[in-house]
Amino acid sequence: MKYKLSLVLTIFCLGLILTSCARADHKVTLEKDSVKQQVMITAQTLTPLAATVTPAPKPLMPLIFLDPGHQLKGNNELEYLGPNSKVKKPKVTSGTRGISTKKTEFQLNLDVSLLLRDILVAKGYRVQMTRDKNEVNLSNKERALMANKAKADLFVRVHADGNDKSTVNGISIQYPIENSSTKTIKAKPSKLAAEAMLKAVIKETGAKSRGIVPRGDLAGFNWSEVPSVLIEMGFMTNKKEDNLMATKSYQEKLAKGMLIGIEQWLAEG
Structure with missing residues (x-):
């Protein structure tokens, strides 16, 4: 009898132990599941670090400074040819005039410069101009100093030519070029810009090339501290070129050629 009672008590105790262990295992499982769930929620709510990084600003596009040559009224007051020069020349003239169209050079220069400005801006370049109207009073020295102050990448002076002989064209x-009148001329990059621009303009217009010409006698160059070029777009004293340059279609060819030349020069660095 005692043996049976002992056996029953033993079985009962074993049952209690097993039940307790099962509950403990269940508790552990729940705790693990809870931790797992918490970790998952935390991971889902994390903000990626890359989303908070501010992108670097884009570099500025080159600045092209345009100078439509001349103006409505010339200024015969004198200014020094360069920083180190003792020679003086008139500050600015009004330019030549079309032999056939009677169009003034200062107006032609402005018309083409405005077209060039617009296509440069459309390509993303920064553009400044010495003038956007004819009623100004700016000497050649002052125009160069404006480009210097702006720290232009290229100073483009837009002109048309004239000659006593009406057959001369191109x-x-x-x-x-560096000379005794200058201070800090950018001669080499200016020459490269002139070569690139002439090649492109001749290709676009089909005009005769008269080549690139070094000058040491122009205040607009001698006062310049940035790369600079001066284009003579054709001869207003030549009837054919005068009539061509008066048309918008030809002016657009001139402007496009200048743009292509500028871009090629910039690309070659």
Whole structure:
């Protein structure tokens, strides 16, 4: 009898132990599941670090400074040819005039410069101009100093030519050279810009090339501290070129050629 009672008590105790263990295992499982769930929620709510990074600003596009040559009224007051020069020349003239169209050079220069400005801006370049109207009073020295102050990547002076002989025609581009009048001329990059621009303009217009021309006698060059060129778009004293340059379609060809030349020069660095 005692043996049976002992056996029953033993079985009962074993049952209690097993039940307790099962509950403990269940508790552990729940705790693990809870931790797992908490970790998952935390991971889902994390913000990626990359989303908070501010992108670097884009570099500025090159600045092209345009100078439509001349103005409505010339200024015969004198200014020094350069920083180190003792020679003086008139500050600015009003330019030549079309032999056939009677169009003034200062107006032609402005018309083409405005077209060039617009296509440069459309390509993303920064553009400044010495003038956007004819009623100004700016000397050649002052125009160069404006480009210097702006720290232009290229100073483009837009002109048309004239000659006593009406048969003379073609396009040339001038560039500065170091001389006793200058201070800090960018001669080498100016020459490269002149070469690139002339090649492109001749290709676009089909005009005769008169080559690139070094100049040391122009205040607009001698006062310049940035790369600079001066394009002579054609001869207003030549009837054919005068009539061509008066048309918008030809002006657009001139502007496009200048743009292509500028871009090629910039690309070659």
